[in-house]
Amino acid sequence: MAITTASAAASSTTPLSQLKLKPTSTQISAFPATVSRPSARAQKTISIHCSSTTLQTAAPTASATDRVFNFAAGPAILPEKVLLKAQSELYNWRGSGMSVMEMSHRGKEFLSIIQKAESDLRNLLNIPSNYHVLFLQGGATTQFAAIPLNICQPDDVVDYIVTGSWGDKAFKEAAKYCKPKSIWSGKSDKYTKIPSFETLEQTPGAKYLHICANETIHGVEFKDYPSPANENEVLVADMSSNFCSKPVDVSKFGLIYAGAQKNVGPSGVTIVIIRSDLFGNAQSTTPVMLDYKIHADNASLYNTPPCYGIYMCGLVFEDLVAQGGLIEVEKKNAKKGKILYDAINGSNGFYKCPVVESVRSLMNVPFTLAKPELEAEFVKEAAKEKMVQLKGHRSVGGIRASIYNAMPVAGVEKLVAFMKDFQARHDG
Numbered sequence: 001m002a003i004t005t006a007s008a009a010a011s012s013t014t015p016l017s018q019l020k021l022k023p024t025s026t027q028i029s030a031f032p033a034t035v036s037r038p039s040a041r042a043q044k045t046i047s048i049h050c051s052s053t054t055l056q057t058a059a060p061t062a063s064a065t066d067r068v069f070n071f072a073a074g075p076a077i078l079p080e081k082v083l084l085k086a087q088s089e090l091y092n093w094r095g096s097g098m099s100v101m102e103m104s105h106r107g108k109e110f111l112s113i114i115q116k117a118e119s120d121l122r123n124l125l126n127i128p129s130n131y132h133v134l135f136l137q138g139g140a141t142t143q144f145a146a147i148p149l150n151i152c153q154p155d156d157v158v159d160y161i162v163t164g165s166w167g168d169k170a171f172k173e174a175a176k177y178c179k180p181k182s183i184w185s186g187k188s189d190k191y192t193k194i195p196s197f198e199t200l201e202q203t204p205g206a207k208y209l210h211i212c213a214n215e216t217i218h219g220v221e222f223k224d225y226p227s228p229a230n231e232n233e234v235l236v237a238d239m240s241s242n243f244c245s246k247p248v249d250v251s252k253f254g255l256i257y258a259g260a261q262k263n264v265g266p267s268g269v270t271i272v273i274i275r276s277d278l279f280g281n282a283q284s285t286t287p288v289m290l291d292y293k294i295h296a297d298n299a300s301l302y303n304t305p306p307c308y309g310i311y312m313c314g315l316v317f318e319d320l321v322a323q324g325g326l327i328e329v330e331k332k333n334a335k336k337g338k339i340l341y342d343a344i345n346g347s348n349g350f351y352k353c354p355v356v357e358s359v360r361s362l363m364n365v366p367f368t369l370a371k372p373e374l375e376a377e378f379v380k381e382a383a384k385e386k387m388v389q390l391k392g393h394r395s396v397g398g399i400r401a402s403i404y405n406a407m408p409v410a411g412v413e414k415l416v417a418f419m420k421d422f423q424a425r426h427d428g
């Protein structure tokens with residue numbers, strides 16, 4: 001069955017016609033929207049009577065016409081197909097008579113879900129067999145501590161390249177568990193650069209070199225990766241905000257970690273990909289929940305995992321595989337990035353992106369207006385046009401458009417049409 005949503009046919013590029021685009025543009029065929037538990041009941045209005053109030057709630061429908069284009073940095077937009085698929089399976093997952101939320105994490109149904117999620121992720125990133133994939137909790141922030149606790153000892157030196165606020169947070173947290181050194185910081189340039197790797201002064205004997213592959217707040221992205229200088233040293237990367245947005249050679253890294261809530265699922269799931277020879281070096285005080293080996297030995301089921309979140313990640317991975325894998329995903333992201341950065345560059349300075357061109361993120365696009373007093377108006381007017389969450393991070397101000405995998409090209413085209421229209425009305 002193919003469901004074609006309202007704007008699939010829209011192809012005009014003139015600013016005004018773009019502004020009329022509805023925020024959906026998907027051909028839904030891989031995931032038929034069927035509901036097999038009490039679907040008749042689900043269509044009715046549900047009344048929940050509490051002691052003092054009555055909640056009236058409309059049951060969900062498959063209609064996506066009321067959705068907005070959500071440019072949030074995370075939790076962020078999810079693929080429409082995935083949401084509809086999850087909706088169709090909400091009450092009764094594939095004939096089990098249960099929602100995934102109701103399943104035992106040790107039952108055969110959930111085991112099949114987590115195993116399929118892992119296998120699709122391995123397929124997408126071509127993860128070598130000597131790497132473990134862990135589905136954990138606690139967000140990427142927990143990994144800021146878990147990494148030193150697991151792969152170095154309290155007296156070990158480790159190197160951090162600090163290209164933005166997230167790298168800086170990781171660096172500061174590590175100081176509680178080992179001796180981190182910031183070997184490069186972009187702070188004095190307001191985090192708009194990536195260093196040239198040749199000039200880095202890495203510390204002899206450092207146990208790992210940490211980078212944040214994409215700085216979500218500042219919009220700075222590594223396009224290539226540095227090599228650690230020491231024998232047995234590994235490269236560690238926070239890929240929270242560009243995970244699965246492009247192919248990555250996993251074998252260059254000892255450890256990759258990412259919170260799910262930007263590109264691959266809801267918040268609550270953190271994915272760690274770790275080379276197996278790094279196990280067994282945990283500091284003696286490492287809490288059980290932060291011990292990678294324990295989670296690996298138990299296939300991420302040492303305790304109750306974030307089951308529903310893992311299921312959602314699995315649906316996203318399946319969708320990315322169906323799209324043709326990360327090579328195709330990267331092409332689409334490059335196209336979206338070009339549309340948006342071209343619009344900024346071509347605005348005669350009305351819009352400005354502070355980041356050095358060669359390292360501009362394809363995921364998070366920060367920009368300012370030459371007249372900063374117009375920024376609040378920009379955000380307000382965009383929201384009226386169903387483009388939301390465009391306000392820049394509180395620490396940097398301006399505007400930030402996050403255009404993760406799930407943002408359709410039509411969403412970026414609509415934003416650019418709005419930007420041109422806004423400029424025409426406010427320039428001069």
Ligand SMILES: Cc1ncc(COP(=O)(O)O)c(C=O)c1O
Binds near residue numbers: 074142214238
């Ligand atoms: C690059 C990066 N690292 C780490 C984090 C922290 O993730 P969490 O909130 O899941 O702990 C974020 C959150 O936005 C992020 O963007």
